[in-house]
Amino acid sequence: MTGFTAILTETLPAGLLPHMAAGLDVSESLAGQTVTVYAVGSLLAAIPLTLYTQGWRRKPTLLVAIVGFLIFNCVTAVSTSYALTLVARFMGGVAAGLGWGIIAGYARRMVVAPLRGKALAIAMVGTPLALSIGVPLGAMLGTTLGWRMAFGLMSITTLILIGWVLWQVPDFPGQPAEQRLSIARVFRTPGVRTVLVTLFAWITAHNILYTYIAPVAALSGVQGRLDLVLLGFGVAALVGIWVTGVLIDRALRPLVLVSLTVFAAVSLAFGLFAASPVATIAATILWGLSFGGAATQLQTALADAAGDGVDLANAMLTTTWNGAIAAGGMVGGVMLDHLGAGSLAWAVLAPTLLALVIATRARRHAFKPGPRAFD
Known part of the structure; x- marks a missing residue:
């Protein structure tokens, strides 16, 4: 679900461009940069944040990333400033970079060695799903509910995900300094x-x-x-x-x-x-x-x-x-x-x-x- 949230958050604006452009009083090409800055945030943050958090326990680290989605999707939903929206999207990408840095290792540690490939496949099932429905879902929500409500619904979904992680997902220690x-x-x-x-x-x-x-x-x-x-x-x-x-x-x-x-x-x-x-x-x-x-x-x-x-x-x-x-x-x-x-x-x-x-x-x-x- 973390991967699904990260990808859906990234692709959602592509189906909302006319609505976001009108709401932020910019051109559609400028509205499209909300996707670009998200990708840049992920690109720049993934390696440094993964290095910095190697020693952190895995569950709190995952929660930091998910809470990041919650905060920055909420900011995007209420922002009337194009500049603030870009900042929120960039920081959402940073949260995604942190999340992607731990998903694979986390999923593999939850199961015995012979099941690690299947565990990773299950953990990644959200990626093609989000890639396939992100743009059509954005277009549908933008037309029926408005683009701000689309990001609001993403925030509600993220709250549910936080509850699920707190309730069901096991915790694991980070890597000791001597093993990093x-x-x-x-x-x-x-x-x-x-x-x-x-x-x-x-x-x-x-x-x-x-x-x-x-x-x-x-x-x-x-x-x-x-x-x-x-x-x-x-x-x-x-x-x-x-x-x-x-x-x-x-x-x-x-x-x-x-x-x-x-x-x-x-x-x-x-x-x-x-x-x-x-x-x-x-x-x-x-x-x-x-x-x-x-x-x-x-x-x-x-x-x-x-x-x-x-x-x-x-x-x-x-x-x-x-x-x-x-x-x-x-x-x-x-x-x-x-x-x-x-x-x-x-x-x-x-x-x-x-x-x-x-x-x-x-x-x-x-x-x-x-x-x-x-x-």
Whole structure:
């Protein structure tokens, strides 16, 4: 639920842009920067805060992050100042950076070693769900209740989450000083850099297409039912994460390679059959299926490689992921402006194939063949 809250808080404004722009008396492009500053907050905060809180008990640390969502969503809901809203969104991103830095390690510590992959899959199920419903939900709430009420409802949801954590979630100690690892040591751990580079290429490719799915969909004439197209993506993504949860402890490497291969085929389909509504819808569903488990697959591979440095490694993942979001948006924007929507699918191919080649070659430390080893 923490991951769901973080992602939904990040994506919600994208469906509220006209309403937020009117309410804050700014243009829609400026209202869109509320998403950007949130990502920047996560990117900048994840590693420093994870380092600083290594010794803290895990439950209070998680609660600090969730309370951050509560406070800054409340500020966003009542703010009439664009500048204050940007500050609140940035600080919300900081809270997300802290939360992402501990989720993976926390989930893995709740279960015995053979169940760690499944535990991580369950912990991450909120990510594709929030990614798939964030924008449509924002649009619906903005129209029916207003954008401020949308953020108010997020705050109420966060209060429920705080109660659940206090009641049900077990606590664990932080790392003793003598066991804490430096960021440099974790970064040099065999396999960590390989997973991070694979992640950056994969998520950059995904966001080149996902950020600009509306103009891509317009090529086939399905832009009028984009909400249903994205719903198909979201449902397929949930199937993908379910499959990942079932298979990840036995077949992590095949899952990664198949997911990347399917995504490469999807980008080809978008490129070759851009004018076909059937091809667009089918490709979007396959895309969701291949991407649904990506976060869990990459986090599991990174956690396996990092060992005791899992929290720091996950903070690096957060930073890399948000950097890839920014890179995908920037590359896609340049391609769209200069070469048109038809170029985006082809732009996706290069980073996708790069990720596939790296993952295929990484057999020793990052994406090992066979069942995963347990401590």
